[in-house]
Amino acid sequence: MKTDLDLLRRAIEHASLLRPMGRVDRISSGIVCLSGLTEAARIGDQLILHRRDAAPLHGEVLQIDRAHVGMLPETAPDGVAIGDRAVLQPLAPFAPSAHWIGRVIDPYGVPLDGRPLMCGGDGCNLMNPPPAAVTRRAMGARIPTGLAVLNTILPIVEGQRIGLFAGSGVGKSRLLAQLAGQMDADVVVIALIGERGREVNDFVQRTLGPEKMKRAVVVAATSDQSALARRRCAWAAMSVAEHFRDTGQNVLFLADSVTRFAEAHREIAVASGESSVLRGFPASLTPMITSLCERAGPGAPGQGSITAVFSVLVAGSDMDEPVADILRGVLDGHIVLSREIAERGRFPAIDVGRSVSRSLPDAASTEENATIGEVRRLLGAYEQSEVMIKAGLYSEGTDPLLDRAVQRWPELDAFFARSEGEGISDSFDRLTLLLRRAAGTVRQG
Numbered sequence: 001m002k003t004d005l006d007l008l009r010r011a012i013e014h015a016s017l018l019r020p021m022g023r024v025d026r027i028s029s030g031i032v033c034l035s036g037l038t039e040a041a042r043i044g045d046q047l048i049l050h051r052r053d054a055a056p057l058h059g060e061v062l063q064i065d066r067a068h069v070g071m072l073p074e075t076a077p078d079g080v081a082i083g084d085r086a087v088l089q090p091l092a093p094f095a096p097s098a099h100w101i102g103r104v105i106d107p108y109g110v111p112l113d114g115r116p117l118m119c120g121g122d123g124c125n126l127m128n129p130p131p132a133a134v135t136r137r138a139m140g141a142r143i144p145t146g147l148a149v150l151n152t153i154l155p156i157v158e159g160q161r162i163g164l165f166a167g168s169g170v171g172k173s174r175l176l177a178q179l180a181g182q183m184d185a186d187v188v189v190i191a192l193i194g195e196r197g198r199e200v201n202d203f204v205q206r207t208l209g210p211e212k213m214k215r216a217v218v219v220a221a222t223s224d225q226s227a228l229a230r231r232r233c234a235w236a237a238m239s240v241a242e243h244f245r246d247t248g249q250n251v252l253f254l255a256d257s258v259t260r261f262a263e264a265h266r267e268i269a270v271a272s273g274e275s276s277v278l279r280g281f282p283a284s285l286t287p288m289i290t291s292l293c294e295r296a297g298p299g300a301p302g303q304g305s306i307t308a309v310f311s312v313l314v315a316g317s318d319m320d321e322p323v324a325d326i327l328r329g330v331l332d333g334h335i336v337l338s339r340e341i342a343e344r345g346r347f348p349a350i351d352v353g354r355s356v357s358r359s360l361p362d363a364a365s366t367e368e369n370a371t372i373g374e375v376r377r378l379l380g381a382y383e384q385s386e387v388m389i390k391a392g393l394y395s396e397g398t399d400p401l402l403d404r405a406v407q408r409w410p411e412l413d414a415f416f417a418r419s420e421g422e423g424i425s426d427s428f429d430r431l432t433l434l435l436r437r438a439a440g441t442v443r444q445g
């Protein structure tokens with residue numbers, strides 16, 4: 001209580017009643033150029049532009065030179081005239097605290113659930129650099145995930161960064177919610193970037209539910225918010241995760257989606273004159289995504305870790321589109337959700353053959369790696385001949401590996417859908433038993 005009052009006292013002491021003001025000089029390609037603010041403004045500061053016949057227009061400082069400040073407005077600058085007043089708004093510090101757990105906030109630290117929110121002491125930098133590479137601990141132990149397939153074939157270890165690649169409507173949100181509820185972590189931070197407004201509420205109230213919210217902080221920017229707010233959402237959520245990591249806690253960070261973050265960055269970059277080179281995306285996309293992902297991972301000694309799952313929308317399973325391609329290069333593994341698997345009703349619709357965890361082989365014992373290798377061989381054999389099997393052209397006895405694959409396939413498929421209430425070793429026991437079980441009758445796919 002005393003600490004909370006101290007925080008309030010400090011906030012009041014630092015509040016300023018002065019508001020620097022500028023005037024519109026020029027409007028060029030959607031950027032409003034203001035004079036009179038060059039000494040006071042910093043990149044990223046907020047501005048309110050007072051139009052003569054319309055509601056005030058909010059925006060952010062995007063460019064500064066000796067004569068002008070360039071403001072990127074949140075909506076089209078209709079009705080803005082030369083000489084209109086723009087007031088610089090000192091941004092309230094973004095200061096996460098333990099009070100944020102269980103809450104839904106926007107990228108500026110404003111609560112979205114209608115209740116007052118207590119902030120922490122000092123504001124944090126939204127663009128924190130990652131911990132220095134040499135001080136970082138190695139990735140930690142495997143984390144029980146509540147899903148048999150992720151406990152065994154695709155393990156996630158403490159501090160690992162994984163990509164979740166999926167088309168629309170194949171179960172990405174539900175899988176993220178399952179991980180939020182079942183994966184071992186002290187705090188779960190969820191970034192909802194560019195979702196429709198209804199979806200945010202739906203995700204928090206129904207998909208996540210009150211029980212899973214008890215250890216979660218949701219940072220959300222909806223699709224109708226400005227590109228600045230949507231891009232900021234990923235940084236703000238990562239800063240919340242870093243706050244808890246720095247207090248020694250192990251954080252699970254879930255971002256949905258990096259594609260929307262990249263699209264928001266593209267809108268801003270194009271407005272500031274950057275040309276698009278990567279199939280419609282600006283060249284600055286690569287450092288933008290890389291620096292975000294690098295902030296997750298194991299912390300320095302004395303800190304906790306940030307284990308992260310970054311979702312990516314891949315239209316028509318195009319894994320080579322720029323966002324997916326950049327992410328695959330920087331992450332420690334990827335989980336691919338398949339529409340074909342979702343359509344036949346198996347959830348989570350993980351395409352195990354196309355998914356990889358780079359924590360292997362180190363994260364598993366020799367026996368466990370042998371089991372994983374055996375499953376991958378069987379899957380490979382089955383998938384190579386799947387068309388033939390489904391067409392009824394497969395006959396038993398020509399290829400022993402394919403025979404085993406066809407025999408084991410229904411059980412393996414069921415195993416990949418299995419929720420695992422027990423720990424990792426139980427999942428492995430079940431999988432080993434499945435592989436060793438005496439061959440039954442051969443069943444066709």
Ligand SMILES: Nc1ncnc2c1ncn2[C@@H]1O[C@H](COP(=O)(O)OP(=O)(O)OP(=O)(O)O)[C@@H](O)[C@H]1O
Pocket residue numbers: 166167168169170171172173174175347348
């Ligand atoms: N574990 C599950 N069990 C049963 N059905 C599921 C499961 N996961 C997903 N589904 C089905 O798939 C649908 C889409 O799921 P979800 O909303 O998670 O997909 P999404 O990929 O996040 O969609 P969007 O791209 O629209 O955000 C659900 O409405 C449900 O019908």
